[in-house]
Amino acid sequence: MRIREIRFGMQAEKKSNLTKGFLYVVIGQKYHQEVLVSVRSLRKQTQLPIAIITDDATFKSEWFDVIIHEPALYRGYGTKIPGMVRSPFSDKTVFIDTDTFVADNVDGIFDLLDYFQFAMSLDLVGHSEMFIRSVRPDFKLRLEGVLHEFHTGVIGYRNGDSRVMEYLAHWDRVHRELGFKSDMPSFREAFLDLPVSIGILPNEFNFYGTATGAVAFNKVRILHERIGRKWNDRRTFVPSYEQVEAYVRKINRRTYKRIVIQGLGVIPYNWTPVAIISKIKRLLGVGTSSKMNSDKKK
Numbered sequence: 001m002r003i004r005e006i007r008f009g010m011q012a013e014k015k016s017n018l019t020k021g022f023l024y025v026v027i028g029q030k031y032h033q034e035v036l037v038s039v040r041s042l043r044k045q046t047q048l049p050i051a052i053i054t055d056d057a058t059f060k061s062e063w064f065d066v067i068i069h070e071p072a073l074y075r076g077y078g079t080k081i082p083g084m085v086r087s088p089f090s091d092k093t094v095f096i097d098t099d100t101f102v103a104d105n106v107d108g109i110f111d112l113l114d115y116f117q118f119a120m121s122l123d124l125v126g127h128s129e130m131f132i133r134s135v136r137p138d139f140k141l142r143l144e145g146v147l148h149e150f151h152t153g154v155i156g157y158r159n160g161d162s163r164v165m166e167y168l169a170h171w172d173r174v175h176r177e178l179g180f181k182s183d184m185p186s187f188r189e190a191f192l193d194l195p196v197s198i199g200i201l202p203n204e205f206n207f208y209g210t211a212t213g214a215v216a217f218n219k220v221r222i223l224h225e226r227i228g229r230k231w232n233d234r235r236t237f238v239p240s241y242e243q244v245e246a247y248v249r250k251i252n253r254r255t256y257k258r259i260v261i262q263g264l265g266v267i268p269y270n271w272t273p274v275a276i277i278s279k280i281k282r283l284l285g286v287g288t289s290s291k292m293n294s295d296k297k298k
Contacts, residue, residue, distance in 0.1 A: 025083030
């Protein structure tokens with residue numbers, strides 16, 4: 001039988017039998033629609049408990065084991081930070097953004113937390129320049145171009161570790177003070193102030209960027225992407241579970257290196273120009289030598 005527990009307020013005590021599980025933090029109606037798609041996909045891939053922290057006192061869903069009503073959370077990208085502090089799990093938590101679809105088992109993140117205080121992927125872009133420069137154009141990034149941001153869409157953390165809880169409190173302060181809107185640059189700044197150990201997840205555990213082209217090397221486990229688009233509207237909409245499932249199934253039809261581009265499809269590495277030329281040479285009987293040929297004239 002699933003655990004069903006509804007709590008109110010910040011001071012709710014943690015139940016000792018809830019040692020680890022997954023957590024969503026949801027503020028706003030649009031995100032409530034998204035999370036129902038995401039949690040349904042997650043439920044298919046895990047037997048561990050799933051919790052949600054929400055400002056909606058009327059929210060109910062059979063997909064969750066724990067529902068925490070918390071009206072005091074502030075709105076914005078940083079909402080997740082105080083939400084993560086309020087995790088109902090006593091030992092380990094994996095926080096997941098609402099605009100995700102879980103396509104395979106990701107319980108291994110909890111195993112990674114046996115070795116590290118946090119488990120996250122790197123943000124491949126590097127720095128959230130748009131968010132930073134729009135509010136703090138003169139802000140000087142430390143180690144710019146050397147240390148990437150960590151992607152905060154999927155975060156495993158040891159919430160039973162006092163150092164981790166100290167870090168989350170510091171991250172929250174830094175986020176509010178800097179006002180970057182995005183919580184990824186504030187996480188990076190907090191990390192430079194108060195280093196913690198972070199195990200780096202493969203990008204397939206937090207796969208995003210397909211609107212402009214993203215590279216997958218293995219099976220995508222968590223798609224982190226808003227794919228609902230209409231021709232007559234530039235905004236995204238929340239697609240159905242079946243629509244996202246079909247999209248992820250298409251991405252994972254192959255599990256070797258490939259480029260994924262929304263609206264175009266999935267391009268496997270063996271259809272790249274170099275691979276095609278190599279195939280043509282093989283068909284023409286062009287051989288290979290054991291040594292690298294030089295194009296320099298002798």
